[in-house]
Amino acid sequence: MFNYSFRWNQAFASLPQMLEGAWVTIQIALLSMAIGITIAILLTVFRRSGNKLLSGVASTWVEVARNTPALFQIYMVHFGLGGFGIHLSPYLSLLIGIAFNNAGYLAENFRGALKAIPETQTRAARSLGMSQGQAFTNVVMPQMLRISFLPITNQMVWAILMTSLGAVVAMNTDLFGVTKALTDRTFRTFEYFAIAAVIFYVITKVITVSARLLAARLFRY
Template structure:
């Protein structure tokens, strides 16, 4: 076809690509931490019988899980901007993916809660623990252990979702590639490079989560 591949331009852009990868990974980590902190009370509320708590929790979960992550990013960036709340691309992507993670993780945790014998919570309460302490020290350590693989998969999914931020000007891994592609017209080279980079990032997350797993790497 007469096309000559020029991967040298990718090597020239490597420092910026690595910087963009760091942005993608930091966003994934931050949104996972916030998502997990939000997901725990959402899961408890969604699994409970108190309609005043259950209804908004279920609404959050359904909205997060049944709308595109891109729409959620646009809502944070353009939607809030339309009513006078402006934020940088990084913040909009962080809030949107945290919202998305919270919904998915809440459903994961709710399934984990259903697998825990309710008598354990009652026994904890009979020993003098408050409901919050019972969930923190007795119930959720077991939930987290039982749902660890699903949480790991969500971590990878959130990292991949950060690529959508390039559509609102985020200079992450995908944003860097799009910028260089427009300057050099080397579409195949840059997007093949970041495809490999995302695979590497996903494998690094899997490797890291394996060694953070409760019980050790071989558990």
Template structure:
């Protein structure tokens, strides 16, 4: 089951990395002057936040499969969680961006920085301070969402391995209770590491 727990953590971590990068892009798109970019960004966030994660994974696995585009169970799960993470994180980033004074951008541009340089060197560091804890909460949520992989046949993550043991031994309570403990420990570890990182990064 520990190997399954590691697959669960890897999947969640990768979905967070990809989701964060996409969320940053969506945040910029939603603040863009071009209506098309704003529309795409707003549509992504709206769909991700207002449809069940289960449906998103189903569409990626069974929906694309019905169109002849077959993807693996793991890829469907990863893409579904990434899509969901990006939507929620983009909304968090937008709120964090509103908390950064607009004068910061104007000051950076007046010093000769490009818009990209201003975002990378001035805006994003301040933004991360605001959204750091929501990021850690979303990581915990991503770990828990990996359990949905079992519905599309994933059998090497924590829930999938637990289900296999359950089918072979019929010891449902013992194995799922142990899996619940492992999920709990992973979540608590993420929170503890996040607090340590926040203390190291944002002491001043």
């Protein structure tokens, strides 16, 4: 017989703590995206370089990031590196793990975006006296990032959700970690995780709606 007694007042009293955790979640996601985009651009350059070693490194990164679980990647950063005497904090392990995953997916998105950019644009830039690197930086890369804008937004949403995987490395300051700690103390699992789910939903919805509005404003032509 269903006899669960809801205690929403108790759960809502802890909302400030959960919002602090949400801010940590957003910080990790933003940092992991900044790192991931930077590395993804480098991986894209490596794959186009013609150098077999650099191309091999980039392809391996993308294959591992896209074809192994994100949970495994975070676990390996925290516990795998620990086996070699490299001990990272849960925060740093989670950040590196998500950034690694972001870089792999974004590099593949960038590769697809490059296919939509005519090669004639690079040749035109070269004819104006630009080097290969200048042509890529000043002509190709801005268009690549523009085409990849919405996929980048999707990856940002995924990064927000991936922060919950920090539980496997005892991360306890993000939204999921704070929520789990509260449920462990109070045994009010449904109330706390229902609130956390709403917070996650609001964060991701704000990101997607803001991205669409920004895209409509920036890419009108």
